[in-house]
Amino acid sequence: MKSIGLIFPHQLMEDTTVFAACDELILVEEYLFFRQFSFHKRKLAYHRATMKQYEFYLQAKGFTVLYIDANDERSDIRTLIQSLSMSNPPIIHYIDPTDNWLEKRMQSTAATFNVFLEKHPSPLFLNDTDDFTAFATRKKLFQTEFYKAQRIKRNLMMDTDGGPQGGKWSFDEDNRKRYPKGLKPPEVDAPMKSSFDEEAFAYVEKHFSSNPGSLNDSWNYPSSFDESKRFLNAFFETRFAQFGTYEDAILKKELVLNHSVISPMLNIGLLTPQLVVDEAIRYAAEHDVPMNSLEGFIRQIVGWREFIRMVYELKGSEERTRNYWGFTRKIPASFWQGNTGIPPIDETIKKVLETGYCHHIERLMVLGNFMLLCEFDPDEVYRWFMELFIDAYDWVMVPNIYGMSQFADGGLMSTKPYISGSNYLMKMSDYEKGDWQTTWDGLFWRFMDKQRTFFLSNPRIGMLVHSFDKMTEDKKMAHLNAAKSFLQKIDLDLLNEQNY
Numbered sequence: 001m002k003s004i005g006l007i008f009p010h011q012l013m014e015d016t017t018v019f020a021a022c023d024e025l026i027l028v029e030e031y032l033f034f035r036q037f038s039f040h041k042r043k044l045a046y047h048r049a050t051m052k053q054y055e056f057y058l059q060a061k062g063f064t065v066l067y068i069d070a071n072d073e074r075s076d077i078r079t080l081i082q083s084l085s086m087s088n089p090p091i092i093h094y095i096d097p098t099d100n101w102l103e104k105r106m107q108s109t110a111a112t113f114n115v116f117l118e119k120h121p122s123p124l125f126l127n128d129t130d131d132f133t134a135f136a137t138r139k140k141l142f143q144t145e146f147y148k149a150q151r152i153k154r155n156l157m158m159d160t161d162g163g164p165q166g167g168k169w170s171f172d173e174d175n176r177k178r179y180p181k182g183l184k185p186p187e188v189d190a191p192m193k194s195s196f197d198e199e200a201f202a203y204v205e206k207h208f209s210s211n212p213g214s215l216n217d218s219w220n221y222p223s224s225f226d227e228s229k230r231f232l233n234a235f236f237e238t239r240f241a242q243f244g245t246y247e248d249a250i251l252k253k254e255l256v257l258n259h260s261v262i263s264p265m266l267n268i269g270l271l272t273p274q275l276v277v278d279e280a281i282r283y284a285a286e287h288d289v290p291m292n293s294l295e296g297f298i299r300q301i302v303g304w305r306e307f308i309r310m311v312y313e314l315k316g317s318e319e320r321t322r323n324y325w326g327f328t329r330k331i332p333a334s335f336w337q338g339n340t341g342i343p344p345i346d347e348t349i350k351k352v353l354e355t356g357y358c359h360h361i362e363r364l365m366v367l368g369n370f371m372l373l374c375e376f377d378p379d380e381v382y383r384w385f386m387e388l389f390i391d392a393y394d395w396v397m398v399p400n401i402y403g404m405s406q407f408a409d410g411g412l413m414s415t416k417p418y419i420s421g422s423n424y425l426m427k428m429s430d431y432e433k434g435d436w437q438t439t440w441d442g443l444f445w446r447f448m449d450k451q452r453t454f455f456l457s458n459p460r461i462g463m464l465v466h467s468f469d470k471m472t473e474d475k476k477m478a479h480l481n482a483a484k485s486f487l488q489k490i491d492l493d494l495l496n497e498q499n500y
Helices: 017-021 041-060 077-084 100-112 129-135 143-154 195-207 225-238 273-287 291-319 343-355 360-373 378-388 394-405 422-428 436-450 452-456 459-469 473-499
Strands: 003-007 024-028 064-068 091-095 116-120
Touching: 003 017, 003 077, 017 091, 017 116, 024 041, 024 077, 041 064, 041 195, 077 100, 100 116, 100 291, 129 291, 143 291, 225 273, 273 291, 291 394, 343 360, 360 378, 360 394, 360 422, 360 436, 378 394, 422 436, 436 452, 436 459, 436 473, 452 459
Parallel strands: 003 024, 003 091, 024 064, 091 116
Antiparallel strands: none
8 A cells, every 4th residue: 555645835844754654745735725715926926936846855855746736626635535545545644734624624535535644743833732731621721821831841041940041931021112213124135036936926827816915026935945044044143133122113114124034934844943943042042142032032933833823723613613792894895905094004904915924013913903993703804814914824813813813712812802092003113193093093992982891801901991981072972983984984895895
C-alpha cells in the first residue's frame, strides 16, 4: 500500500515528519483556501507563489510532486480523497491542519471511501493539542495565565529564582507610546518580485479577477525560506529595539512602523515559531535589546499566537456559533472600498486593500472597534477579515473576531469588549481632528447606553455609563443623533445595494 503526503497552502515547512513517510507528495490549492470566500488577490497570489516555489523545493529534494490547481475539481479535499481511493486505497499522511472544517471533511470522506489517514504534528506551533489538557475543562480561557505557564514551561526569559526577567511578566504598560512627531519609521526592504510572483500575479488576474484587493509592486512578501529568514533578521537589526515602545502606535500613511510583519510567513510555515523565538532571544542577548521590546515580541508569539490556537482548538466550534449582542446588520460596500467617510477607517481599509495587511492595533482598535459600535453581525465581520487579510486563517480569525474583537462569545476569552471613543485614536495616532470624531463618539456613547446592563456589571467600565448619565440632555441627544444618522446611512446603503 503506497503512502501519499497531502500538503495544504499553509503547510510549507522546510522539514516535516511527512517527508520520511511518503513516496509521493500532493500539493493542493484546496477549496477552503482559494474559493471558500472571495479572498484578497494579494493573499491568493501569495499562496500561489509560495506553493509553486515550494513545489520546486520539494522536487529538488527528490520528491515526486503532484500539484493541483484551484480550478481542478480535485482541489476540493473530498473529491481528492475519493479519487485517490479508486486505485489501491492509500495511506494518506497529512500535517494537522488546525482547521476544523478541513479536518471534518477529510475524516468524513476517508471513512466513506475506506482510506486510512495518518496525522502528523504541525511545526506551525510550539504546542501540540495534547498540551492543552490542563485548560480543556475551563469555562473561560485567559491569556495572562496561559502566557505565564508557557514562559515557565519553556524557561523563557526567566531568572534563576524562578521569577520573570525584569521583575514582571508583561511590559505592556511600557508599550503604549505615540510615535513622536518628526520621527521617521525605519526603512523596510521588501523582497524583489520573483518569477514565482510574476506567475502568481498573472494566475490570480486570470482566475480571480473580480476578487477584492490590488496586485502591484508597492509591497512584496517573502516567498522562500531564505527570504523569510533575511526579512526576520532585518527586523531584528532595524526595528526590534523600539518595537515594544511603539507597538501600539498608528501612523495613517505607514504600514510597518516597528512591527515585524512575519505573520504571513509564520502562518504558512516559511518561518516556524521555534525558530523565531530562538533567534529573538539570541539576538536580544547579543545586542542588549530593551526588555519591553523583547518581552512584547515574545508575548505576541508565545503568549497570543499560541493562546489563540488553543482557544480555537478548545472553544472554536462554540465561539463561532455565538452572537452575544444579537447583532444582525450586514457590512455595506463602503467598508470594502474604504469610503465610509471616517478617515481612520478609510485609511486603514486602503492599506489592507493595497497589501492585505495592517498591524494588530489597527485591526483591533480601529477596524474591530468601529465594526462592533456599528453592530455588525459577527459572522459578517469574520468573513470580512477572512477575505481581506493575507495572514487570516480559520484558527486565527474565529477567536480574534468572535472572542477579542466583537465579544460575540460573551467573554470566553476576555472580560470586556475592546471599544473606545475617538480619544484613543487621537492619543495613539496622527489622525487629525474632524467631524468623524462626532460620529465615532456618538456610536461609542450609544453603545454604552444601549448595553448599560452589561457595562454596569463590570465596575472597571461601569463608570463610563455613569459618565454618560451625568451629561446634559442636549449632549446626550447630540451623541445619540450622530450615531443614529450614521447607522441610518449604513442601512440605506444596504437597502440600495440589495435593490441594485
